[in-house]
Amino acid sequence: MAICLWCDCDIVPHITWPSLFSPEKPTRLCQACTYRLYKLQGPRCRICSRETEESTCHDCAWWAQYFNNEDVLAFNYAIYLYNDHMKDIITKWKYRGDYVLGHMFADVFYETFQRVFSNLKEEVLVVPIPLSDERLAERGFNQAEMLAHFLCEQPSSFVERVQGEKQSKKTRQERILSKNHFKIKKRINKPVILVDDIYTTGATLRHVAVQLRKNGCPKVYGFTLARG
Ligand SMILES: [Zn+2]
Ligand SMILES: [Zn+2]
Numbered sequence: 001m002a003i004c005l006w007c008d009c010d011i012v013p014h015i016t017w018p019s020l021f022s023p024e025k026p027t028r029l030c031q032a033c034t035y036r037l038y039k040l041q042g043p044r045c046r047i048c049s050r051e052t053e054e055s056t057c058h059d060c061a062w063w064a065q066y067f068n069n070e071d072v073l074a075f076n077y078a079i080y081l082y083n084d085h086m087k088d089i090i091t092k093w094k095y096r097g098d099y100v101l102g103h104m105f106a107d108v109f110y111e112t113f114q115r116v117f118s119n120l121k122e123e124v125l126v127v128p129i130p131l132s133d134e135r136l137a138e139r140g141f142n143q144a145e146m147l148a149h150f151l152c153e154q155p156s157s158f159v160e161r162v163q164g165e166k167q168s169k170k171t172r173q174e175r176i177l178s179k180n181h182f183k184i185k186k187r188i189n190k191p192v193i194l195v196d197d198i199y200t201t202g203a204t205l206r207h208v209a210v211q212l213r214k215n216g217c218p219k220v221y222g223f224t225l226a227r228g
Helices: 017-021 031-035 058-066 084-095 099-117 133-139 143-151 172-177 203-214
Strands: 076-081 125-128 159-161 182-184 192-199 220-227
Touching: 076 099, 084 099, 084 143, 084 192, 084 220, 099 143, 099 220, 125 143, 143 192, 159 203, 182 203, 192 203, 203 220
Parallel strands: 076 220, 125 192, 192 220
Antiparallel strands: 159 182
16 A cells, blocks of 8 residues: 555555546555645636736736846746645755655646646757755755656756855845856757746746846746745
């Protein structure tokens, strides 16, 4: 019997007629833990995935204006709301180095990716937001890279972080005005899908997007596990 990756309880298989004929993939979270994750649903901002009745939320309208009505980010698709349960999971996974926990998102991340991005006709590059070497050494792995590996064998790694990324204590204004900490190692002529765990203000994705666009990239999308 499978064990829930979060609460360690035994997962009781849910037998239905269809599942007898086509066995489902192994579940990694029990029903109670799955239930506490909130999938974004219903109307959402077409740019950042925030749940709202408006087609573009006020933050994204602000970004559009900031970039003279040409936001460098085409859109970011987020799967879950960054609620307390998601926060607990991400804290344990990312900051306390529990690598295995990330596997609970493998299927949902891959399946959502297929659904949302399958209409892009051209070849796109999947690029995780990098950590600095220092942070990587501290944590042991990059959670964004793990997510990107759920999507493809060989995520691209031409984005580099040149300095620390302790952005969390800054206000939005400070973050935007602070120096861009990303560097692109080569010219890019294909669209890029940036992968990260959380979209909070959208500043990080846009910092990378600015650099990508400067280096020839025609279009930049985001795909994140959660929307803060
Ligand atoms: Zn559980
Ligand atoms: Zn928005």
